[in-house]
Amino acid sequence: MRCHRARRLMARKASRGLSPRADRALSDHMRLCRGCAGLEKQLERTWEALSCHPQIEPSADFLANLRSRLHEEPVSAGSRQSRRFNMRWQWMALAAGILLAAVLLTGIPRVFRDTSSAELQVGATVGSDRADEQLLEELQGILRHSEADYLAVYDSWPVPLQETGSPAPETKRGRPDNTVRKEIS
């Protein structure tokens, strides 16, 4: 075993442990390699040397200061927390207002424009009653057109489904579809 492999095994041994075979291989390497054995000893001595870290003694007024802060705590913390809570709500309300305004100003007209056709846009922008009526007529025209498309699909269904006395498929309004056909025709 090479030293770099042995050092990786040392790290793995420290974190997750080793299989008996790997542990034996590492021990064999340690017996033969002075460098790796030395590293292991150095790490042990490093761990012991850490005890030399200086300890500090808290200042004489540490506890007195802390107690005075704790004494003020219930009132100040409560008021600070409620103030923070109120501030947070104010910000959230402001953000919600801005968002709503943005949706109203930009979102809805855009949706409206997207759903209408290019010609309808002209009518929609005119503010008169006549323009509104025109817009309504054109919208109805589009609806009729889409219903006709729907019926075209229905017509392409196999014949037995329409004529074998099985109930006709229902529209969204709950009426049999042939009623709709009559109305349209």
Place this chain on the structure above:
Amino acid sequence: MEIDDPDAELMVAFQQGDGAAFEQLLDKYHRPIVNFIYKIVNNSAEAEELAQEVFLRIHRSRHKYRPQARFAAWIYRIATNLGYKEASRKRRMFFGDPKKRASEGTVPDAEAVPDPAPDAEGRLITSELGRIIRRAIGSLPRKEKVALILRRYEDLSYREIAEIMNCTEAAVKTYIHRGKLHVRDQILPYLEKGSF
């Protein structure tokens, strides 16, 4: 699940309104917490300030405490989080100052920020070896530093450290091993001389 921990019992008593129980916890933990934070931030005045904040937070959030883990693990978790925040704030301050960054040219370590309270520093039991170890620990990456300090000085179990650091026990052991290697590199000349 409740555990057999006298400090947890004191904390529960404090939750129920026993102020004397909190005083006992304060007496027992204020020194270790100041020293723990001191090892993280490497500054005695900041360590005292942050230790006060730890106890203030415990006082404020006493109703949130559940005696499912040792009280020590809970208090060290709060102290670690505060220490992390302080370290991040220092790093932001350091990286925010281009002149300082240009002059130093390295990632900041605890030595980069001078201790503003030399009088407090005078209270240290200073020694050459202590200074070397302090500098070596101060130069450790954050996770390695916290794992090593909690294990070596605060005697917490790997499991407790893993809970505090939000990682696995294996990760804690890896951090500690890397930390040991890092410190060993720093103190190698002294190890070879036999100073330790």
